[in-house]
Structure formats: C-alpha cells, structure tokens
Amino acid sequence: MSPVLKHLTFIQTISNIIIVAIENIRLHKESLRQEALKKELELAAKMQQMLIPDNRHMPRNPEIVVNGFYFPHYEVGGDYYDCIKLSDTKTGFCIADVSGKGMSAAILMSNFQASFRALFTADTDLEQLIHKLNSIVVLNAAGERFITFFVARYDHGINCLSISMLPIIRLSCTIPCPVK
Amino acid sequence: MRIYPRKPCSPKYESILRDNLGIGKILIFKRSDGWECLLNGGFPKHYENIDVESRLLGFDDITYISSEMGFEGVDIIVPVFNNNVHIAFLFIGDIEEEGEE
Numbered sequence: 323m324s325p326v327l328k329h330l331t332f333i334q335t336i337s338n339i340i341i342v343a344i345e346n347i348r349l350h351k352e353s354l355r356q357e358a359l360k361k362e363l364e365l366a367a368k369m370q371q372m373l374i375p376d377n378r379h380m381p382r383n384p385e386i387v388v389n390g391f392y393f394p395h396y397e398v399g400g401d402y403y404d405c406i407k408l409s410d411t412k413t414g415f416c417i418a419d420v421s422g423k424g425m426s427a428a429i430l431m432s433n434f435q436a437s438f439r440a441l442f443t444a445d446t447d448l449e450q451l452i453h454k455l456n457s458i459v460v461l462n463a464a465g466e467r468f469i470t471f472f473v474a475r476y477d478h479g480i481n482c483l484s485i486s487m488l489p490i491i492r493l494s495c496t497i498p499c500p501v502k
Numbered sequence: 503m504r505i506y507p508r509k510p511c512s513p514k515y516e517s518i519l520r521d522n523l524g525i526g527k528i529l530i531f532k533r534s535d536g537w538e539c540l541l542n543g544g545f546p547k548h549y550e551n552i553d554v555e556s557r558l559l560g561f562d563d564i565t566y567i568s569s570e571m572g573f574e575g576v577d578i579i580v581p582v583f584n585n586n587v588h589i590a591f592l593f594i595g596d597i598e599e600e601g602e603e
Binding site: 324325326327329330331333334336337338340341342343344345348 | 518524530534580592
C-alpha cells in the first residue's frame with residue numbers, strides 16, 4: 323500500500339502544525355510591523371506637538387492677545403501655527419498644513435518651521451517670503467508634498483495688517499481693533 | 503519531482519512529503535487574509551487560481567478524487583482545520599503505489 327494512503331491522517335496533522343506555524347510567523351511579522359508603525363506615529367506625534375506653540379509664549383499685552391487651540395483629528399498631522407514677536411510693534415503669525423500624515427509630514431513641517439522662523443522678520447516682504455518658503459518646500463519634498471500656508475503680520479503701532487499674497491489691509495477703526 | 507514553493511515553506515515539511523512519503527505532485531492552499539497558493543509542485547499553473555471558497559470549502563474530510571469531480575491529476579484532497587475552520591487544502595497527486603511492508 324502506498325505510504326501516502328497509509329499516512330493521510332499524519333499528513334493532515336503535520337500540515338496543520340506547519341500551516342499554523344507559518345500563519346503565526348506571518349502574524350508575528352505583522353505585529354512587529356504594526357508596532358514599528360505605532361512607534362513612528364508616537365514619535366511623529368511628539369514632533370507635531372513641538373510645532374505647536376505654547377499659549378504661555380503667545381503675545382499677551384494691551385495691544386494684542388493671542389491664544390491657540392489645537393486638537394488634531396488624527397494623532398499625527400503636519401499641522402503648524404505660530405505667532406512671533408517681530409519687533410516692538412509687529413507680530414507675525416501663520417497657519418500651515420502639509421499634505422499627508424505621519425513622520426515624513428511632521429519632519430517636512432519641522433523643516434518648514436525652521437525656515438519660516440529664520441526668514442520671517444519685521445521687514446520681510448511677505449510675497450518674497452512665500453516664494454522663498456515655496457522653493458524650500460519643493461526642494462525638500464521633491465515635489466511629492468505641498469503645504470497650505472497663511473501668513474500675516476500685524477503692526478499695532480499703525481493698526482495695519484499685512485497678509486501674504488494679498489493687498490495690504492489697513493484697518494480704519496480705532497481702539498481696540500481685533501484682527502479678523 | 504522537486505516541489506517549488508511559491509512562498510517560503512518549511513524545507514523539512516517539504517522533505518517529508520516528497521522524500522519520505524513519495525508524493526509526486528502537491529499543491530497547498532493556505533488561508534491568511536484570503537486564500538493563497540503556498541506550494542505547487544507538479545500541478546498545472548491554473549490550479550493555483552482555483553476559487554477556494556466556492557470549490558473547496560465543501561471538503562470536510564480527506565477525499566479521494568474521481569475523474570468527474572473536475573480536478574484532473576488530483577488523487578486526494580486533504581482539508582486542514584484549526585478550531586473547526588478550514589485553514590488549508592492539500593492536493594495530492596502522482597503518489598507512489600508501493601510502500602514499505
């Protein structure tokens with residue numbers, strides 16, 4: 323009699339052991355992959371948190387009071403907003419969102435933040451600033467991502483709000499004039 | 503006949519089936535996220551694309567295959583279970599007729 327016919331139950335049993343083992347290895351690898359992904363997301367979330375300014379460091383004086391609230395829908399996004407004192411009378415602020423999620427988005431935004439803070443001064447031409455930042459993003463992201471960006475500068479000395487890529491808006495009202 | 507794995511499989515397992523038991527042709531379907539062909543040694547390529555859900559899930563016991571069942575070249579189909587759920591199917595063909603006594 324053929325050994326195969328004699329040992330069909332044995333074949334079934336050993337196959338069960340091997341198939342279950344193979345599946346366990348696959349699930350283990352999948353679990354390791356998920357764990358690595360989770361770690362990356364945690365790291366990206368930490369980076370994301372570093373991009374968001376602390377309200378304690380926001381301008382808070384008789385001329386301007388700024389508060390921020392950030393509550394991401396997902397754990398990690400390439401979101402960024404900022405408010406920077408540029409001079410005694412000028413304050414700059416921005417909101418930005420990078421396309422995509424995860425570590426690479428957070429790193430790109432972190433790089434963007436560094437460039438923005440280095441280039442944005444009390445006298446920077448906003449249109450030129452936008453073009454410079456855009457060149458940096460295109461270079462760093464190799465054209466695979468983009469950043470939606472809004473930037474403005476408020477001069478409470480002359481009550482003037484300058485917005486990127488738009489004509490300067492001069493607020494005509496007198497004290498106190500909230501920025502809209 | 504050499505058994506060619508489509509995905510990494512245990513060499514020892516392969517050796518038992520091929521060398522110790524003298525199985526000439528073997529094909530293994532394994533369930534993971536869906537059904538996939540884990541090994542095909544000797545069966546026609548198109549057997550790897552069999553719709554397992556519709557054609558094999560009815561096999562609850564080791565079954566000797568007759569010609570009218572539509573699995574040409576297959577002698578035996580061995581279902582493999584885990585917790586009463588099919589996790590694999592073995593197609594066995596071209597088995598050695600003589601064994602040790």
